[in-house]
Amino acid sequence: MLDFLPNTENLPEILPARKLSARVAGIYVAPGEDFETQATDSLQLEFQGIPRDFHGGYTRRSGGREPWYPRGTEMRNERQVSIVAPDELALVAERMGIAEIRPEWIGANLLLDGVPHLSMLPSGTMLFFRGGVTLKIDAQNGPCRIAGRRVAERAGMADHDAGSLLFPKVAKRLRGLVAWVEKPGRIEAGEEVSVRVPEQWIYGA
Structure with missing residues (x-):
């Protein structure tokens, strides 16, 4: 009789799924032709x-993050919502020698408080908002020089070019996450969020 059970001896370590909790500390939207957002209550x-948001839409055009496609190729938009954490923004600001980095400056839509190392949440993590919305994490949001220049401008740095180059270096793995809408609805400021981290493993075969 054939044995269909997998050989578990050589499988990588599997970390179990877990639940965390968070709170919506800020909500932002980019209603125009620029990525910078502005605060809103919901x-x-x-x-x-997000309807009429700079990053809204079912699809988007590929850019530097997708070198496997010709630039401008239409593809699924997995970057509908940008999420950042206050402690990570504070750390990046400290590394840049500035007083603060506001979520709006780098085009964030949600500021989530309460999750340690928010940017390290793995792909597939689900965010269940108390009001009914569900977001699914796609990946980390890689820092770029465009956002870095905006930070340098808004923070009043003397050398904007230097700031635009510094930001990608010091904000790596601290820039937050991008997510897409799995279940639509309305998010309110101060809302509680259940964060469900899936099983994790490192594929090394």
Whole structure:
């Protein structure tokens, strides 16, 4: 009889799924043709993301993050919502020698408080908002020089070029996450969030 059970001797270590909790500490939207956001009290999300937001839409055009496609290729928009953490922004600001980095400056939509090392949450993590919205994490949001220049400008750095180059270096793995809408609805400021981290393993075969 054939044995269909997997050989578990050589499997990588599997970390169990776990639950965390967070709170919506800030909500932001980019209603125009620029990525910088502005604070708001609530956010309406649909399957295409945030209506009329700079990063909204079912699809988007590929850029430098997708070198496997010709630039401008239409592809699924997995970057509908940008999420950052206050402690990580504070650390990046300290490394840049400035007083603060506001979520708006780098185009964030949500500021989530209460999750240690927010940017290190793995792909597939689910965010269940008390009001009914569900977001699914796609990946870390890699820092870029465009956001770095905006930070340098808003923070009043003397050398904007230096700031734009410094930000990607010191903000790596601290820039937050991008997510897409799995279940639409409305998010309110101060709302509680259940963070469900999936099983994790390192594929090394």
